[in-house]
Structure formats: C-alpha cells, structure tokens
Amino acid sequence: MFLHEINAGLDQIKGAGPVTCAALSRLGITTVKDLLRHYPRDWEDRSHEVPLSDFAHATVCTVAKVIAHDWVGFGAMRTLKVYIEDESSRGVLVCFNRPFLEKVLLVGKVYRVWGRFFYKYGDIQSTNFDIEELSDGGDKGLFGKILPIYRLSAGIAMATIRRLIKRALERYADSIEDEVPVDSIDRHDLFHKAQALKAIHFPSSVQEQQKAQKTLIYEELFYLEIMVGRRALERRGAGYAGSLTDGTLSPLQNRLKLRLPFELTPGQISAITEINRDMDAPYPMARLLQGDVGSGKTLVAFLAALKAIEQGGQAALLAPTELLARQHAENAALLLEPLGVRPAFLTGSVKSKGRAQLLEQLAAGSVDIVIGTHALFSRDLVYRDLRMVVVDEQHRFGVLQRQSIVDKGNNPDLLMMSATPIPRTLAFTVFGDLDVSVIKGLPAGRKPVITHLARQSNEAKVYDFVAAELAAGRQAYFVYPLIEDGEESDLKDAVSMARRLDEEVFAQYSTALIHSKLDEERKRLTMEAFLRGDVRVLVATSVVEVGVDLANASCMVIEHAERFGLSALHQLRGRVGRGSAQSYCFLMYSDSLTEEGKARLKVMLENNDGFVIAEEDLKLRGPGQIAGTEQSGYLKLSIADPVRDSVLLEQARADAFAILESDPGFLQPEYRCIDQVLRRVKPFQEVAL
Ligand code: ADP
Ligand code: MG
Numbered sequence: 001m002f003l004h005e006i007n008a009g010l011d012q013i014k015g016a017g018p019v020t021c022a023a024l025s026r027l028g029i030t031t032v033k034d035l036l037r038h039y040p041r042d043w044e045d046r047s048h049e050v051p052l053s054d055f056a057h058a059t060v061c062t063v064a065k066v067i068a069h070d071w072v073g074f075g076a077m078r079t080l081k082v083y084i085e086d087e088s089s090r091g092v093l094v095c096f097n098r099p100f101l102e103k104v105l106l107v108g109k110v111y112r113v114w115g116r117f118f119y120k121y122g123d124i125q126s127t128n129f130d131i132e133e134l135s136d137g138g139d140k141g142l143f144g145k146i147l148p149i150y151r152l153s154a155g156i157a158m159a160t161i162r163r164l165i166k167r168a169l170e171r172y173a174d175s176i177e178d179e180v181p182v183d184s185i186d187r188h189d190l191f192h193k194a195q196a197l198k199a200i201h202f203p204s205s206v207q208e209q210q211k212a213q214k215t216l217i218y219e220e221l222f223y224l225e226i227m228v229g230r231r232a233l234e235r236r237g238a239g240y241a242g243s244l245t246d247g248t249l250s251p252l253q254n255r256l257k258l259r260l261p262f263e264l265t266p267g268q269i270s271a272i273t274e275i276n277r278d279m280d281a282p283y284p285m286a287r288l289l290q291g292d293v294g295s296g297k298t299l300v301a302f303l304a305a306l307k308a309i310e311q312g313g314q315a316a317l318l319a320p321t322e323l324l325a326r327q328h329a330e331n332a333a334l335l336l337e338p339l340g341v342r343p344a345f346l347t348g349s350v351k352s353k354g355r356a357q358l359l360e361q362l363a364a365g366s367v368d369i370v371i372g373t374h375a376l377f378s379r380d381l382v383y384r385d386l387r388m389v390v391v392d393e394q395h396r397f398g399v400l401q402r403q404s405i406v407d408k409g410n411n412p413d414l415l416m417m418s419a420t421p422i423p424r425t426l427a428f429t430v431f432g433d434l435d436v437s438v439i440k441g442l443p444a445g446r447k448p449v450i451t452h453l454a455r456q457s458n459e460a461k462v463y464d465f466v467a468a469e470l471a472a473g474r475q476a477y478f479v480y481p482l483i484e485d486g487e488e489s490d491l492k493d494a495v496s497m498a499r500r501l502d503e504e505v506f507a508q509y510s511t512a513l514i515h516s517k518l519d520e521e522r523k524r525l526t527m528e529a530f531l532r533g534d535v536r537v538l539v540a541t542s543v544v545e546v547g548v549d550l551a552n553a554s555c556m557v558i559e560h561a562e563r564f565g566l567s568a569l570h571q572l573r574g575r576v577g578r579g580s581a582q583s584y585c586f587l588m589y590s591d592s593l594t595e596e597g598k599a600r601l602k603v604m605l606e607n608n609d610g611f612v613i614a615e616e617d618l619k620l621r622g623p624g625q626i627a628g629t630e631q632s633g634y635l636k637l638s639i640a641d642p643v644r645d646s647v648l649l650e651q652a653r654a655d656a657f658a659i660l661e662s663d664p665g666f667l668q669p670e671y672r673c674i675d676q677v678l679r680r681v682k683p684f685q686e687v688a689l
Contacts, residue, residue: 003176003193008032013167015160023155024164035168038161039200039216039639040148043209046114047146053088055117055124061143062086063134065110069102084113091117092125101131110134112143146203165201173197180219184655188648190215214648217640221649224640225656226666233664245280247273252310253303255339260299267439268296272303274437275415279307279388285413288394291439292610293419293574294446298328300439301390302335304415305369309341313387313412314362315369318376318405320396322347322520323527327549328392329371336369346372346381349520377404385409391416419571419610448608449556449577451585453601456559462586463505466555470509470536474581476555478539479572481563483515490590492559498539511537514544542568544575551579561587561604562597566617569601570610 009031010016010024021030029035050061064084073079080095082105093113095101105111115129132142150161176194178185185192189211191199196215203209249257249272257264264272271289278285291297305315317332319325329345336343344358344367361367365384370376386409391397394416406414416434454462466476478501482493498513512526512535523543529535531550538544538553542564556576561569569587576583587601603616640649659666 001175001177002179003033003036003197006031006033006036006172006176008172010035010164013164013171015167016164020156020160020164023153024161026153026155027151032168032172035165036172036197036201037638038150038165041151042149043203044114044147044149045206046143047205051088052084052086052091052117052124055091056119059115060091060117060126061114062088062112063110064091064113066105066107068107069105084111086113089124092123093129093131094125094127096127105131114143146206146209148201169198169201180215180222181655181659184218184222185215188214188218188651190218193219213639217645218648218652220638220640221645221652222656225649225653226660228653229657229660230664230666233660245277247276247280249303250276250307250310252306252339256303256306256335259335259338262443264299265296265439265441265443267291267441268300271300271437271439274435275300275304276307278435279304279413284411285415285435287415287435287437289415289417289437289439291417291419292442293571294578295419295439295442297417297419297439298331298392299335301392301415301417302332304413305388305390306336306339306341308388308413309368311387313385314365314367314383315388315390316376316383316386316405316408317369317371317390317392318397319371319373319392321543322349322373323523323543323548324392325371325373326524326527332369332371342366342368344370346370346375347520348373348375350375381408383408386412388413388415394418419574445580446577447580447582449573449583449585451573451587451605453561453598453605454586454588456588456590459559459588462557462588465584465586466537466557467506469555469584470506473552474554475530475533475535475550475552476537476557477544477553477572477575478537479544479556479558480539480541481560483517483541491563494539494541497559501537501539506537509536510534511539513539515541516543542572544572548575549578550575552581553578554581554583556583556585557588558586559588560590561601562589562593566600566603566613567610569604570613573604574610 010021010029012032013035016024024030024035027038029038044059046061048061049063050058052060052062052064054060064086066082067085067090068083070081070083071078072081078099080099080102082093082095082101084091084093093101093105093115110133112132112134113129114131115126117124117126119125130142148162148165150158150165152158152161173194176197178193180190180193184190190196191211193215196212196219199208199212200216203212253272253276271291275285275287275289278287289297289300291300301317305317308315317325317328319328325345325347329343332341332343344361346355346358350358350372358367358370359380359382362370363382363384375381389406389409389412391405391414395418406412452462470476478497480492480494480497482491484495485491485493494513494515498511502511512529514523514526518526526535526538527548530538533552553576556573558564558569558572564572573585576585585604587604589598589601593601603613607613607616
C-alpha cells in the first residue's frame with residue numbers, strides 16, 4: 001500500500017499514550033503516516049570517533065575518563081565542572097543546572113562523550129553534551145550511529161519521538177509501495193520508498209541518509225511538477241496546441257510602432273511576437289514578461305493591450321503604486337489616444353462622481369483600457385468585455401489579487417510583468433505553468449550605470465560629485481531606508497536629510513521630499529515638479545523603487561545601502577541611466593559595516609544584470625524573501641527546497657513532463673495517493689489561470 005493509505009491511528013504504536021498523543025498533535029502528527037512523515041530536521045553523526053583535539057572542526061565524539069570534579073560560583077549559581085581526558089587531550093564539561101551529574105560522572109570512570117566544544121579560559125569546554133557510561137549494560141543507544149534530530153513540542157522528548165518512529169517503521173515500512181515510477185528510481189539511483197523512509201529516520205551511514213533525502217526530495221518535486229504540468233495541459237485544452245499565427249504585429253500595433261520616436265529593441269520585438277502568438281492561440285495566455293529595469297516593458301504591455309482592443313475587447317493595466325499608475329496613464333494618453341483608443345485612470349483617490357461615471361463607461365464599453373491601482377479589484381467594477389489583464393510589477397501583488405481581476409473577464413489573456421527576476425529555479429515551481437518571455441537587452445544608446453561604494457564618512461566627496469552633475473543640468477535621487485528618525489538614531493533618514501540637503505549641501509538647487517506617508521496629491525505634485533525639472537534633487541525612500549522614469553536623472557545616491565536587499569538596490573539603480581548621459585550610482589555604507597556586508601554590496605559593483613543579482617540575493621537571503629513567493633506559500637514543501645535542489649527539480653520536471661506528454665491523464669485516478677502533496681500545492685490552483 002501507499003504511505004498515505006496507512007490510516008492507522010497513533011494508538012497502534014506501543015508507548016503513544018494520551019499525553020504523548022496530545023503533544024504530537026501539536027506537531028501536526030495524528031496518525032501513523034504523519035509520524036512516518038515527520039522527517040528529521042537534522043542528523044547527528046555519532047558513528048565515528050572525533051577526539052577532543054579536533055573540537056574546532058567537528059562535534060566531539062569520544063571516549064574519555066573523568067579525572068576531577070570542581071565547583072565554581074556560589075549558592076544557586078554553583079556550577080559543577082567535570083574534567084575529562086581522552087587519548088588526544090583534556091577537556092571540561094560545564095554542567096550548568098545539572099549538579100546531579102556529580103553522582104553520574106564519577107572520577108576514574110570512562111564514558112562516551114558527545115558535544116560541541118569551544119576554547120574558553122584556557123580550556124576546551126562544552127556546556128551542551130551527551131554522555132553514556134561505557135561499561136553500562138543499559139546502553140541508551142545514543143552512540144555508534146547517526147541520530148535523527150526532530151522538531152519537538154512541549155511535552156515530548158527527543159527520545160520518545162525516536163522510539164515511536166522506530167516502532168512505526170518496524171511495523172509498517174516494509175509494506176509501503178513506491179509512488180515514483182520505477183524507471184525514475186533506477187535512473188536517478190534512488191531508494192525504494194520503504195527503504196527511503198527507514199533511512200531518512202535511521203540511516204546507517206551519511207551516504208544512506210543523503211540518498212534517502214534525495215529520494216524523498218525527488219518524489220516531492222516530481223509530484224509538484226506533475227501538478228504543474230497537468231494544469232498547463234488543462235489550460236491549453238487538449239494537448240499542447242500551437243499558435244495559429246506567426247505573431248507579427250497587427251495593424252493597430254503597427255500604427256503605434258510607426259509613431260514611436262525610436263525603434264523597438266530586438267528583445268521587445270521577440271516578446272510581443274510571443275505574446276501575439278499566445279493571443280492567437282485557442283487558450284488564454286498566461287505569460288510572465290521579465291525584463292531588466294529600463295528594458296521597455298510598458299511599451300510591450302501597450303502593444304499587447306492594443307491587440308485585445310483592436311479585436312473589440314477591453315484591457316486593464318494594474319500597477320502597484322499610484323505614482324506608477326499615473327505615469328502609465330500619462331503614457332497611454334500620449335501613445336494610445338492618438339490611435340483612437342480611449343484610456344481611463346482609476347485609483348483610490350478617484351472619488352465619487354468621477355468614479356461613478358468611469359464605472360458606467362467601463363460597463364458600457366466606452367473605455368478601452370483602464371489603468372489603475374488596487375482600485376481595479378473593487379467588486380463594483382464591471383467590464384463589458386475584459387480580454388487582457390496586464391499586471392505590472394506583478395510580484396507586488398498576491399496571487400488572489402491577480403486572480404480577482406482576471407475573474408472580471410471571461411478567460412482574459414494575462415500578462416504579468418516584473419523586473420525583479422524570478423530565478424529560473426523558482427520560476428519552475430512557482431510559475432511552472434506560465435510561459436515566460438524575457439526582454440533581453442536595453443534600448444540602444446544606454447550606458448551602463450557606473451556604481452561606486454562609499455563610506456558614510458566620505459559623504460562630502462559624493463555630495464561634491466553630485467553637485468557637479470547638478471551644475472551640468474542633471475538631476476539626482478537620494479534614497480534613505482527610513483522616513484523619519486526613529487529609535488535608531490544613528491541612521492540618516494529622509495525627512496532630516498531632505499532638510500539638510502536643501503539648506504546646506506545643495507542650497508542653490510531646489511530639492512523635494514517624497515515618501516509613502518505623504519498624501520497622493522502631494523506625491524503627484526512633487527513627482528510632476530521633478531519630472532518637469534523644477535525639482536533637481538529628489539529625496540526619497542524606496543517609494544521611487546518602481547517605475548519612475550526620468551531620463552535626465554544621472555545620480556542615484558543610496559545612503560545606508562546595507563539596509564536594502566540587492567534586488568531593491570538594483571531597482572533603485574535602474575532609476576538612472578535612462579537617458580543617453582553617463583549615470584552614476586553611489587552606495588553609501590556605514591563605517592562600521594562588516595566585511596561580509598561589504599562583500600554583499602560588491603555584488604552590485606560587479607553586476608549590472610538583474611537576473612544575476614537576484615540569484616545572488618537568493619543565495620544570501622533564501623527563497624522566503626523572493627518577491628512574489630512569500631505571500632503565496634508555494635515553497636512550503638516538506639523536504640524539498642527548489643533553490644537548493646534545483647538540479648533535482650529540473651530532472652523531476654523533465655520526467656514529469658515526459659510522462660504527461662505520452663499520458664496526459666497520468667495519475668488522475670490515483671490523485672488521492674498524493675493527497676499530502678496536493679494539499680501543499682493547493683495555491684497553484686489559484687495560479688491556474
Ligand atoms: P521598464 O521595463 O523598467 O518598465 P519602461 O517601460 O519604463 O521600462 O521604459 C523605460 C524607458 O525606455 C521609457 O522612457 C521608454 O519610453 C523608453 N523606451 C522603451 N522602449 C524603447 C526603445 N525601444 N528605444 C528607446 N527607448 C525606449
Ligand atoms: Mg516598468
């Protein structure tokens with residue numbers, strides 16, 4: 001039988017009384033199969049000896065003789081120190097809160113000792129150790145093997161969980177069947193399921209533990225990809241139907257192209273070609289458009305919208321901030337209106353009368369494209385015929401939000417855009433059934449931004465440099481991690497720096513402040529003044545991270561850069577270098593920044609490619625931080641980690657898709673047999689657009 005079919009309750013396992021069961025249920029364990037799936041979070045290798053003298057490299061696992069006792073401190077603080085000696089060295093066991101060890105660790109006797117030791121006060125000592133008397137017949141079984149370490153909850157001891165799992169394995173493991181095709185097991189050198197379960201809990205060697213881990217990770221990823229692949233198939237109807245056209249520009253798209261003062265870049269052309277092909281295919285598009293900051297995604301979005309509009313439908317363009325939505329709306333007025341397209345703008349600050357009128361027009365179909373913020377989700381928004389949804393900076397939106405706007409149409413095409421690249425590995429799992437287009441390259445004539453690191457104490461040099469750029473007619477951004485001085489008074493903040501830059505540093509130039517707490521009207525006026533060039537220095541928080549597009553800005557100064565994620569820094573840097581002039585980015589860091597922190601910032605010096613930076617960011621911060629994944633819970637797999645296990649993920653994906661290719665119904669009747677995986681993967685259903 002399959003593991004999931006073991007429905008036995010914990011009462012089937014000897015030793016699992018009511019108190020233990022209650023504690024286990026707090027860990028989510030209520031049945032035998034849950035228990036078997038409670039994989040160790042780590043293992044302690046006590047299978048071979050590590051003498052005291054090796055303490056700096058590994059956890060000591062040795063046989064040592066007690067040579068003396070000593071007591072330090074007074075009263076309640078009195079602590080026992082036990083001096084031990086093995087063949088290599090002497091050491092000290094510091095028995096905090098364990099005075100009873102005086103009667104256990106007897107001078108002259110020999111014990112097995114396991115623990116992490118460190119060097120302190122001239123001794124090699126440990127405060128956290130396990131011991132077992134060598135000659136003791138009542139072997140606790142803690143030595144000479146690899147021990148599993150489990151997550152615990154109050155009321156249950158490690159030894160209890162180990163014992164219960166051992167019993168459950170003895171009773172059930174051998175009857176458990178494979179869920180992964182045998183062919184894959186052979187090809188990838190995996191264990192059969194029964195063996196994998198035994199070895200994940202009680203491996204007899206490190207190799208065995210690794211192989212068991214690989215097996216279970218593969219299994220999880222394989223089913224994940226089966227789900228992803230199935231959904232892709234469903235979305236596309238019967239099989240992978242191809243497009244009906246070659247994706248060349250439609251008449252209306254061509255008219256926009258001819259009006260542009262520049263040529264489309266090759267990257268933009270290939271993206272719109274792929275989009276057009278999707279739109280001409282018999283299933284709704286679900287495409288992720290990735291392109292580095294400044295690559296010109298907005299234009300591609302407009303082109304896509306034009307095609308839907310040309311065919312009599314409506315389009316919606318969703319942006320995460322009012323600032324950005326407004327900028328898009330202005331571009332739409334500039335680029336689309338002359339083509340006869342009727343754009344509208346809707347955000348939270350569009351109130352009563354204007355709003356009511358707009359809703360009417362949308363419902364009547366007298367608006368062709370609506371551009372806005374979260375306001376586009378509101379329930380009373382009804383379209384006559386929504387056929388294209390574009391989500392800009394898609395990682396700023398939750399899965400359900402995206403879905404709620406898609407639901408307003410009848411299977412509309414969906415285009416999601418992001419400059420925060422989802423590394424390939426994650427795109428596989430998180431957006432596994434989406435198509436991905438990448439705009440490669442930037443518009444011609446852009447010079448890469450020159451990036452410098454500067455210590456805070458060198459601020460004068462940076463400010464002088466910026467002053468020279470301002471004198472040459474350019475504009476600058478200054479970005480701070482905080483709006484106002486809070487608890488951390490050693491940090492510069494936007495409000496007080498705006499004052500200082502305005503009054504002291506750049507007294508002859510106009511400066512302005514923008515941050516998220518200002519009201520929308522104020523933000524709008526400030527932005528307009530900056531875009532017009534009336535404001536020369538814009539002091540901001542990371543609100544300027546997305547979207548703002550001003551070719552004349554040539555300097556981006558980010559103070560306390562160590563406070564920002566690398567991808568955020570890259571986005572911020574992308575605000576400059578949008579014109580033909582050479583641009584500069586200064587990353588200023590606190591004088592006390594560690595070498596490690598500096599090394600992280602150096603990634604920004606060495607890379608101009610958002611994808612590379614995102615991969616680095618991912619390595620440094622872990623997948624939980626990656627935009628767009630944290631709200632969705634996609635990554636809550638039980639043992640696999642799509643980033644760490646990317647190689648296995650690709651294999652599992654290839655295998656899963658190959659199986660689906662020949663047998664699109666693979667596992668359909670046995671869906672139940674992966675209930676656990678299904679449950680975890682559920683959020684995908686929301687992505688199955
Ligand atoms: P992003 O991909 O970061 O959203 P935008 O769509 O804001 O980039 O485009 C950045 C700037 O590049 C805009 O000012 C836009 O008008 C300009 N642009 C877009 N496509 C081209 C092109 N093919 N050639 C030159 N400039 C372009
Ligand atoms: Mg953009």
